[in-house]
Amino acid sequence: MKRSSPVYFVAGGTDLLTSARQMPLVGTLVDLSGVHDLAFIESSGADIRIGGATTIAAIAAHTKLAARFSALSQAAGECGSMQIRNRATLGGNIANAAPAADLVTALILANARLKLFLPGGSCAEITLEEFRSGTGALIAEAVLPNLELLPRSAFAKLGLRRDLTIARINLAAMAEFSDGRFGSVRLVAGALGPHPIRLLRAEGALSGCPLAPASLRVFVDALAADVDAAIAGRASHCWKRRAIRGLGLDAIARLCEMSPRDPLFDETW
Amino acid sequence: MDQVARRIPLIDGIEKVTGRLRFTADRKLPGLAHSALLLSPRAHARIVSLDPGDALDLPGVIGLWWHANTPKNGYNSSIWYAGQSALADERMFPPVVRHIGDRVAVVLAETEDIARAALSRIAVTYEDLPSVLSAEAALDHAGPVTDADGPTYLNPVDEIAFAHGDLESAMARADHVAEVTVRTPRSHHCAIEPHVCLAWPEPGGRVAIHSPCQSVFAVQAVVAQALAIDPDRLHVTKAPIGGSFGGKAEPILDPICAFLALRSGRPVRMALNRQETFTSTRTRSAAYGRMRIALAADGRILGRDTEVLVDIGAYCTGGSYLPGSMLQRLVRLYAIPAERYRGRAVYTNTLPTGAFRGYGSPQIHAIGEIALDLALCDMGLDPVAARVRNIVAPAARDPWQNLPLGNARGADCLIQGAETFGWTGRRAERKANSRFRCGVGMAVATHINGCFPGEDEASTATLRLLPNGHAELVCALHDLGCGSDTSLAQIAAETVGLNASDIHVAAADTDTCAYDLGTRASRMTYIVGEAVRQAGIALAAAVAEQAALALNAQSNEIVLRCGRATANDRSITLAELAAWLSTRGTDLPAATYTHRATANPGSYAAHFAEVDVDTLTGQVRVTDYLAVHDVGRAINPMLVEGQIHGGIQIGIGYALYEDVAVDTGTGRVHADSFARYTVANAPEMPPVRVLLIEEGEPTGPFGAKAIGEIATIPVAPAVVNAVNHALGSRLTDLPLLPDRIVEAVVQIERQG
């Protein structure tokens, strides 16, 4: 590879080839979809490691991963359509860096770290928040540190349709939950800004509380307050500050392995 | 009968699913030149200059055309016969562009990539003109918007008023008068096949046009007008179509493609990409309707006052017919003693509108049925019972055209539908105060069967026996993918004792077919079907006459069945008959019949929907659906059901998701891709049940009436009415996007 010619990566091509943006006319396009060593899910060790070219379908189907961090499995399972999931990759979702990227919301929740191959040939490890696309770095793998994972997690999203829909908001939740009571709670929402954000008010409202209508009511109000802080004044604000309540209940119901139509949640309303 | 009323698969189905059928874009012609259009980024602007830069120097570029070097003839892309009078305000390339996506220039090149690359080298200088971006704004622009380059651009383009009975006294007598306004969105057809056209020079100064269209004769008429040439110089053939729904009713590329073929002497291909199909073809017009309904305590509608404003976009096309079409369909549904209607169509600097499955009916019935439901709700009246009381009876006449509505079976649809759906019980149970609310709603609709009393509502079919004993059907037919070729083959087969698969349907061709209006106005089965049936009867008689000779019998003794002619105990296959005739030097029998319509009965439908509404997220799921249709008689029940299923899919999109959404500040089309234009996908489809009312229409072939367009018409109001039932809301702005639902719920909660 000549140094002077710029290098671009393509994996599933589901963003790059469908984008309205023009493909660059000069440069080298490197297809990562055939690079076997970049496609793996390693969930038996302490930290979970997922190769950059792993398909979203593979992530969605991995039962051991689901047992440890179901928010990511669920985000993968709801990403695009079956045809998209079969081609789309984790690295592409991260590098494309759309505000609504579903997997990124779940990865931020887990405080994921990225292993990169840099243009000069060296390697680096950074946090996902530190990653900037367009630097020529190759995402070799995402690492989900064991210490960051809480026992339960879930993902939920809202788009215009139920399926094959880009999120207007997505939400990933992770918590300790036993005997009907929450311990620590972490929440991250996407599409409320350029990057997914933590919902600290809502985390505070739910941490240490029982799963009961009274605490859920405080929780959904806090979710709305988090949305107010993030996007007040935007056209979508009115809808998002209400919709997040529904999305929050959906995520918590999923995390507790209950139906959002369970009377417990219905009474919250 | 063994061919009609049967679930026969599409006669071209295997070709389609095996990919053997060649669509226009698949055709490779030797020496084919490719084109790309430069489209306007401005809503309304004069083109001051166009600098080709080095576009013409790019290797492979053949030429560049724009308003300065193309014919300046005005035309109207909606005309369907040569010389038809219609506001001819469109040009191949106008000097003043009137909407974002309007045509500025075309490049012809050896490949499409080269043509598109050349576009980026062209620099156009525009001088912006004031633009009108909403129908309301258009009303303030009564009079010329610009006379820059004629034809004068006047608002309203069309206005129609109608009054019947004593409305004032009806309003005064009423126990309740409700006033409701409804807005329907601009929607796009979303055919899988984007617009495409091929044209090539033919000997004798002629040009051939091959395109997926809805009428080869309409293409011929429009192109002749645009090029100001004799229609006989245009040889138009129908290509297999990858969906239209009205989107390909008007030739958009064909005039330019024919021009380029004549100018370059080469076969030329024009093909739009998906985004261009969204921004530069046609849409269903957005409408605003205000209705005042005077009700008696028992649910009788005493009077109705309707005002409709239709945004027809930047060119007249057929948009000026819309206020009249809407009136026609509105007054054929209920028997109302006093009716007043005013409809106006206005130009705006937005993309042009045209036909889309129902031509005004989806808009007007959404307006009427949503308004009626809210009026009935005010009075606590049952929506089904009240509609049964008001719906027209068989043999009623409409008050506007005074035409008999035929065997109108709307009441049967309502009564049998309510029973099958379990309406009464389901309507009564409504759980309030929970996050997810369930509701049921319904709506009825009527639609036309052809263009009668339009004087040109006629169709000519020719059926001829083939040497192999099959028959060929020649008629300017356009199966838009819904299976009309199959239904018509069934009708032909039934009359001459063949199987539907033995009928070879010739592709429409202006050189070999008699004039036909094409596929529009729900006329295929009802009008063309009757022409085919009569031609079939005549062919059967001609075949019987010959068979009688062959079998030494009387022609009235001949029975035609299963490809055989039988008399007494002697029989001959039609192939043998054909061979026998050939050896005797006799021409094979053929028959041509021209059917002139004498009626325009109504098709009726009642749809019932159940919805589940999330009051927090505003998401609506349609969870159960029943469609009841008065089809007279189903020639092919499976295809009828297919039409209804597809109609429901389009209607759910209309109710809940689809909006081209032109920005009223900039004129930009927001939803110009499938990423932004949301249609209902398979997961959004409810379980669908279909119930057919088959009471027979005496004027239709084998009693049949139309299904194609009406299938989608009641869907949106049924879904909206169900949502209003679930929430106790008065939502009337379509589509019911989550944001609108949430806003309504918040408002209801505030009011306690």
Ligand SMILES: Cc1cc2nc3c(=O)[nH]c(=O)nc-3n(C[C@H](O)[C@H](O)[C@H](O)COP(=O)(O)OP(=O)(O)OC[C@H]3O[C@@H](n4cnc5c(N)ncnc54)[C@H](O)[C@@H]3O)c2cc1C
């Ligand atoms: C119909 C449709 C539906 C979709 N639905 C969703 C959805 O629901 N949720 C969602 O989040 N996304 C969705 N997407 C977007 C897309 O599928 C995802 O973002 C996907 O993960 C992209 O992966 P890819 O391998 O296809 O990326 P590509 O298109 O191959 O690449 C995208 C970008 O990432 C870069 N890149 C790829 N791999 C690497 C790597 N290993 N290291 C560095 N850079 C890399 C490429 O250079 C390019 O700039 C949808 C897309 C489509 C077309």
